[in-house]
Amino acid sequence: MKKWFKTMLFSAFLITAVGSCFVFSNDVVQVSNEQGNLSEPGGG
Amino acid sequence: MVKGLTTLEIHEIGEVIRKIRKERGLRLEDLADENISPATISNIERGVPHVNPEKTQYLLQKLDLEMDKLPSLVMNEQRELENVRFELFALETMRDIDKPDEALKGLEELDLDDSHPYAALYYYVMGKCYNSKKDWKRAERSLFNAVRLANQHPINEKSNIEAAAFTELGLCSYYQNNLEQALKYTESGIAAFVEDGERKHFIDVLLRNKGIYLERLGRLGEAMQIVQEAWRRLPHIEQLDVVLGLYWLRSEILRRTGLFDEAIHYAMEGLELGRFNWKYDSLLDLWTVLGSTYMGKKDWERAIRSFDMALKFKNIIPSDLKFPTVYTQLGILYMHQKRWEDAKTSLETAIKIAKNCSDTFRLTHALYITGDFYRITNQHQEAISFYKEALSLAKKHHYTKKEYQALFRLAQCWENIDKEEFHRTLQNMYLVQQQLQRKEEIPYEEVV
Numbered sequence: 001m002k003k004w005f006k007t008m009l010f011s012a013f014l015i016t017a018v019g020s021c022f023v024f025s026n027d028v029v030q031v032s033n034e035q036g037n038l039s040e041p042g043g044g
Numbered sequence: 045m046v047k048g049l050t051t052l053e054i055h056e057i058g059e060v061i062r063k064i065r066k067e068r069g070l071r072l073e074d075l076a077d078e079n080i081s082p083a084t085i086s087n088i089e090r091g092v093p094h095v096n097p098e099k100t101q102y103l104l105q106k107l108d109l110e111m112d113k114l115p116s117l118v119m120n121e122q123r124e125l126e127n128v129r130f131e132l133f134a135l136e137t138m139r140d141i142d143k144p145d146e147a148l149k150g151l152e153e154l155d156l157d158d159s160h161p162y163a164a165l166y167y168y169v170m171g172k173c174y175n176s177k178k179d180w181k182r183a184e185r186s187l188f189n190a191v192r193l194a195n196q197h198p199i200n201e202k203s204n205i206e207a208a209a210f211t212e213l214g215l216c217s218y219y220q221n222n223l224e225q226a227l228k229y230t231e232s233g234i235a236a237f238v239e240d241g242e243r244k245h246f247i248d249v250l251l252r253n254k255g256i257y258l259e260r261l262g263r264l265g266e267a268m269q270i271v272q273e274a275w276r277r278l279p280h281i282e283q284l285d286v287v288l289g290l291y292w293l294r295s296e297i298l299r300r301t302g303l304f305d306e307a308i309h310y311a312m313e314g315l316e317l318g319r320f321n322w323k324y325d326s327l328l329d330l331w332t333v334l335g336s337t338y339m340g341k342k343d344w345e346r347a348i349r350s351f352d353m354a355l356k357f358k359n360i361i362p363s364d365l366k367f368p369t370v371y372t373q374l375g376i377l378y379m380h381q382k383r384w385e386d387a388k389t390s391l392e393t394a395i396k397i398a399k400n401c402s403d404t405f406r407l408t409h410a411l412y413i414t415g416d417f418y419r420i421t422n423q424h425q426e427a428i429s430f431y432k433e434a435l436s437l438a439k440k441h442h443y444t445k446k447e448y449q450a451l452f453r454l455a456q457c458w459e460n461i462d463k464e465e466f467h468r469t470l471q472n473m474y475l476v477q478q479q480l481q482r483k484e485e486i487p488y489e490e491v492v
Binding site: 038040 | 208211212214215218243245249286288293296329333
């Protein structure tokens, strides 16, 4: 029962992941929202 | 004779007693008897108020200290304490002008022990020096000592050394890429801060740092709350770098939440403030965030002009550390414009500078975007090789989110090339996602 549940969970994940691959790949250029760190913390 | 002493005098008499006891090679136990316990002697030496003055009197008699000599001994002690404080101030400045080795040498010569009234300050300056030298273990040890000793001597009651030491502990964790720990230390610093104490500027430094740690953790809502809290204090903030850091943070959060016009407003305000104060470092940050915001608005011309302005600070700012970010953003912009050759050149430059600076985070990001470049131009084998390089760096340095992103892109590449690799990558994505969920401690109701 437990193993069956795990398999189900993993399959659900695979479907979501593959699904999001499909959604993402619709854009020609995917812009990363992050831009690499800029302003840094500091001391006093 | 010792009745009616001020708090300061109580400290200094304690110091005189401690010094004389040590000069005579006596332990606390050697002086204790049925009238006075070692704990009471220790309290007197540390200047703890509310000790019965008669006990102090008794101890002075026991040490054969003549009362008429006491004022001159106290004055000497005061002068010596002032000298130590002055020297520590000079050494902290020396560290701040990037001479940590000289500062450490000075600290070694001072050689204060844990019972000295300025021991907490001494260890704090030492921790700052080790932080600049990237000697994280020694830095942490010194800063923990500063925190431990900050509450032991009444002289430090309002010094805000504890808050300052927590700030540095936060930085120490941040530079070791432990953002959660950095955030915890910073919160401890905010809790320890004494409003009417010395080093008043630390509350602003702590809030700015907390905002940046939250932003790095992707907790943008909380980061914005901190910015708004700090914004109320803006007219009173003493460090201009903190003010400009807050402008950058506000603009960056707004950009990432898609509020482009507001992001531009704050970036421009910050740029004006930085411009007439010649704050080049902040100007570079703000021109870059402005460029990224215009890119979000698809205003390519202004985006290019902004990144171009950011690049004008090359050879003006001593470190090249932040330029990979600008070149990477330019690379993305050129990809949008399908200017493939320009995109490639920008990304190559980003990678080259990041490698020269040994900046692994920005290098990981530049490698990842270069992977995007090759994937979009249908050069899947090259894309895979860049994503793999990004993945291995992300793994090594625990950039878990980047690791997940690189795996996702690899899965996209493998999907039509090698089904086995595709499934293996998906499996790894699953494992990394589990790690991410553990890190973010997703509450039960959100777990489906």
